[in-house]
Amino acid sequence: MRNPEPSKLLALRALHSQIPADIRQAGEFLMPKFVLSRKSDHYMGAIQLDDHPNFMTQISFDPDRDTINGCACNCTRGKRGQICEHLAGFVAALMVELDRSPNESASTLDFLDKYLLVTKVDHRNIQLEIDIEASDLGVTPQIHLVRFQDGIPSPRRRLTAAESYKLDQTDPFDQNLVEYIKNFRQILFYSQYAPYRKYPWGFWLTLSGHPRLRFQGQDVELHPADLELVVQEFKGGFWLGTNLTKSGTPMHSFPVEGGLLNFLPEEKRLLLCQVDGNRAGLVREIVEQNPVLSKELLLSNLHRLEKLQKIFHVRMPEKLLKSMSKAEPELILIVDLNPFRGFSLRPRIVYNRVKGDVLPGEGQLYLQAGNDVIRRELETEREMFRQFQMKFPEEWGDLDSFECEIADLDEAFRVIDWLKSESGLKLVWTRKKPKIRKWQRNARIALHMKGPSSLKIELTHKGEKHDLTPLFAEEQGPLLQKYLPVGENDWLQIDALLRAQLNRLRFALDRSNPQLDLKRIAPALLADMPFELVGQSPLLERVRRMQSAKAAAQPPEGFLGDLRHYQLEGYAWLSKMSEAGIGVCLADDMGLGKTVQALAIMYARKSVGPCLVVAPASVVFNWKEEIDRFAPDLDTMVYSEVGRSRRFNKIGPGHVVLISYALVLRDCEKLSKVNWGTLVLDEAQFVKNALSKTARALAQIPRDWTLGLTGTPLENHLGELWSIFRMISPDILGDWSHFKRRFMGPIEKQNNQERLDILKSLIGPFVLRRTKKQVLNDLPDRTEVLLKVDLGDQQIKRYEEERLRLLGQLDKGGENLGFKVLAGITRLRQMACHPILVDEKYKGDSAKIRLFSELIQELVAESHSALVFSQFTGFLDQIGLELNRIHVPFLTMTGETPVKHRKSIIKRFQSGEVGVFLVSLRAGGTGLNLTQANYVFHMDPWWNPAVEEQATDRAHRMGQTRAVTVYRMIAAHTIEESILRIHEKKRDLVDRILEGQEQAENLDVDAMIQLIRDQALA
Known part of the structure; x- marks a missing residue:
């Protein structure tokens, strides 16, 4: 059998490569156990394992082409037509055998003697004969048994199940069939299966090369x-x-x-x-x-x-x-431009005289060309497409799917320009080729109110009128860009001003009914727009009134406050918006008198209905004092004192109820039974999380008009702005999914300046913001001093031990990793302040307290007053211990301080009785007037500098007559320095959105872990 068979070897190698790796590996262990034999183009392999019966494998080749006709094994898997480890080993063994060169063969033919010197042929006692019958049900084999006695056959009879157990001495050609009968006896003799299932492919394979087969009475041969x-x-x-x-x-x-x-x-x-x-x-x-x-x-x-x-x-x-025709392929670009779906590009192949187009290098090989057929040049097509794909800019897509879609119309026109100048290919438009004209300044846009609630938007350009209504009909339609569709493939290239106006108009439209209408907020959005207003409707009249409205020259009669010029402007703006029933946000800088402006409009609206003022608990009594001072005519009550009394049940016009955010959550149901004329949300950033229970409770309270007061409508991300506007005027920014898709994603993730400009234009009419630099020329100077504190040896050692312990814990991963990181960072921040906040056994001191002690003694000696802020009340306790040690009197206010005591504590500080005031950042960082202080200490940095700014403005505000110095203490080479870097990114966060600077960023878990790694001690 040792003849070189190169073509058969190639076929075997191809088969071997297709066998799964695990089965190939199992087969390699069986290779040495095979005994190989050959009959013509049939190769057999026998293997006897210690704990298994004899297995027979077989491979047959096509005699003309040396390709494999079939392969089989008599094991259970093989009979099912599956590749098994025996067959894998047989293929490997046969490859080795056929690969041997002629000079490796035996040098003599002695091995033939064991066959040639046999003196007597051993006839077997039994032979099987198979008759095959065909019918409509399929083919059925009839297996007959022939016994031999001294070489003489007896009459044959049909094989029975009983006799199938005695098939021991059979003819070699019957061996595969006998093994199959033994393994599948139950199916062959007892099952009721149809013939095609009872005798499957594996059964017929055992008859390959069998010499005693008859098909419908004729002797036949069976081969794979x-x-x-x-x-x-x-x-x-x-x-x-x-x-x-x-x-x-x-x-x-x-x-x-x-x-x-x-x-x-x-x-x-x-x-x-x-x-x-x-x-x-x-x-x-x-x-x-x-x-x-x-x-x-x-x-x-x-x-x-x-x-x-x-x-x-x-x-x-x-x-x-x-005989088929040949033709050269042509690569074309099928393009489409749709004002709603954007631009699409599809590279396709066309052939002369062939209808339609095909994907480059894909699909059928032959194409019908009239009465002829052409054979495609697939490789040429692929190369043409590859060349175009390499030239096509990656920023627009990779074209791997033979398609490119671009929703942004401005970007789409850039692609079209590139295709015309650079591609060198034919553009085929699915519609007419777009015609582009430039916007003329004398064109105008008119809003036609055709009925009580049917709005038409019409553009007149060069004497032609174009209905733009369909562009605005879909709530989720794209924002307009540089090109405005005005007809069938007719486009106007418009300027940035008109684009901003039209995009603002989109948010003024009500699509809740089949016909377009205006929203309640439309007057504010459209008042400064040069649109022509045609027709009559209540909202259209409001737009006209707001366009012609004059600013209020004086505060309402009976109001005792003396308003500055910018406060009068604020009151006039609030009057105009409240008259239109449009909720707004007064976002003046801290210390510019938002409260007195709010009081003026509350007083003006006293006849409309009762007013509910929701404020942080620490400033509720401040509101009471301010109302008694500027608007004593208002009947004011603090809800915590009268909420459960009969007096509350009698409230009506002219009444003001002051309540904390916490009590709103508790008594929401009771408050919701009153129809409030005005709702004022002081420090409106308290509802920056729309999913919070407090925010949801406030949303249920009925009111005619809502005013939000905050110096920081944004602290971390745009979602906070959406939440505040959802509370004061839900129609402005729409639902969350639209806002996220249109603004939050493009601005925060893609730094899209145009979307930022649109958002500014959209919220501009509803937000009034003035900074101290803009309106206060007489405010004393403010000096910022950054004090970097070097920790002592003992504090450094304890801090670094905690940092390394935390990193080791985080490296292990596990569930709730984000919570673990935040908790770990908090511990490091406390360590930077004073290790005793984390480890009660710590005996060392705090570098910050040591420096603070030196500074405060000098300040008190010179009769200065100081506010000391920290977010850790435990750290304030440690500072208090130090002040006691050096005999410096002080006051303390934290979240645990009862509300009823806060008023007297603040009065003692403002009167100058006590010169040092320790305040937790959250308890006293907003709403308080603490102008007695001319020094402010921030003992530890908060994540957001806006919170610290609010705290500082408790002292640096109207009424302050002395220069203010602000000390910010930062522990060097600690997590606090990392937080300081975040401050640089988040500084002026409100201005970035309201005045168009770069977007805010948030920290994810990986970024926070990196903060911990980056601040190893020097």
Whole structure:
């Protein structure tokens, strides 16, 4: 058997590469155990394992092409038609055997003697004969038994189940069949399965090469075969059949489970093909139909034959292929521009005289060209597309899917310009080619109110009128950009001013009904727009009134406050917006008198209904004092004192109820029973989380008009701005999903300046913000001093131990990693202040307290007053211990300080009785007037500098007559320095959005972990 068989070896290697790796590996252990034999083009391998019966494997080759016709093993998996480890080992062993060169063969033929010197042939006692019958139900084998006595056969009889147990001494050709019978005896003799299932492909494979087979009375041979479809010339036409027979030669096909049994009566052969049920049905249909087609009909059906290629190999006649026309492919670009869906680009291949287009290098090989057929140049097509793909800018897409879509119309026109100048390819428009004209300044836009709630938006340009209403009809429609669609493929290139005006108009429209209408907030959005207003409606009249409204020259009669010029402007603006019923946000800098402006409008609206003022608990009594001072006519009550009394049940116009945010949450149901004329939200950033219980409770309270007061409508991200506007005027920014898609994502993630400009334009009419630099020329100077404190040796050591412990814990990962990081950072910040906040056993001191002690003694000696802020109340306790040690009197206010005591504490400090005031950042950082202090200490940095700014402005505000010095203490080489870097990014966060600077950033878990790693001590 040691002959070199290069083509067979290649076929074996191809088969071996397809075997799964785990089965190949198992087969390699069996290689040495194989005994190989050969009969013609059939190779057999026998293997005897210690704990298993003899396994037989077999591979047969096509004698003409040396391709593998079939392979089998008599193990359970092999009989199911599956690759097993025995077959994998046999293939590997056979590859080694066939790979041996002739000079490795034995130098003599002695090995033949054991076959040639046998004196007597050992006839077996039993032989099996198989008769195969065919019917409508399929093919059924009848297995007959022939016994021999001294070489003389007895009359044959049908094999029974009982006799199948005694098949020990059988003919070698019966060996595979006998093994199959032993393994599947129950199915063969007792099952009620149909023939095609009872006798599957594995059964028929055991009869390959069997010498005693008869098919319907004729002696036949059975061999495995590969199945192909062929098209052959036949009687002036073309015959579609299989490679198993020639054109016009009859063949009968019978399905068996896992394959197909084909009978060629003229050749007296049975050919066994391994195919699935779907392909078997297809072949039988072709055999039964036996189609013969004309050339024209065949060519018109080539697309079907191509699809068949995915199932079978279809062999076409060479003469037919050579007769097909050749044509050069052309790469074209199919483009479309739609005002709602944007721009699309689809590279496609076209051929002359062929209808339609195809994907480059993809799909069918043959195309119909009239009465002719052309063969595509697939590789040429692919190369043409590759060249274009390489030139196409990556920022617009990779074209891997043969398509590019761009929603941004400005970007779309840039792509179109590039395609025209750089691609060198033909552009095919699915609609008409767009016509672009430039905007003329004398054009105008008119809003036509055709009925009580039917709005039409019309553009007049160069005497032509264009209905723009469809552009604004969809709530989720795209924001308008540089190009405005005004007809069928007709576009206007508009300037930035008109673009901003039209985009603001989009947010003024009500789409809740089939017809467009204006929202309640429309007057504020449209008052300064140069749109022509046509027709009558209540909202359109409000727009007209707001356009002609004059600023209020004086505060309302009876109001005792003396308003500065900018406060009068603020009151006038509030009057105009409240009259239109549009909620707004007064966002003046801290210390500019937002409270007195709010009191003025509350007083002006006293006849409308009762007023509810919601404020932090620490400033509720401040509101009471301010109302008693400037508007004593208002009947004011503090809810914590009267909420459960009969007096509350009698409130009406002229009444003001002051309540903390916490009590709103508790008594929301009771408050919701009153129809409030005015709702004032002091420090409106308290509702910056729309999902908080407090925010949801406030949303349920009925009111006619809402005013938000805050110096920081934004602290961290745009979602806070949306939440505040949802509370004061929900129509302005729409629902959360739209706001996130239109603004939050593009601005915060993509730094989209145009979207930022649109957002500024949109919220501008509803936010009034003035800074101290703009309106206060007489405010004393403020000096900022950054004190970097070097920690002592003992504090450094304890801090670094905690940092390394935390990193080790975080490196292990696990659940709730974000919470662990935040908790760890908090511990490090406390360590930077004083390790005793984390470790009660710590005996050392605090570098910050040591420096603070030196500074405060000097300040007190010179009769200065100081505010001392920290967010850690435990740190304030430690500072208090130090002040006691050095005999410096002080006051303290934290979140635990009862509200009823806060008023007296603040009075003692403001009167100058006590010069040092320790305040927790959250308890006293907002709403308080503490102008007695001319020094402010921030003992530890907060994540957001805006919070610290609010705290500082408790002292640096109107009423302050002395210069203010602000000390910010930072522990060097600690997490606090990292927080300081974040301050640089978040500084002036409100201005970034309200005045158009860069966007804010948030920290994710990875970024926070990096903060801990980056601040190793020097």
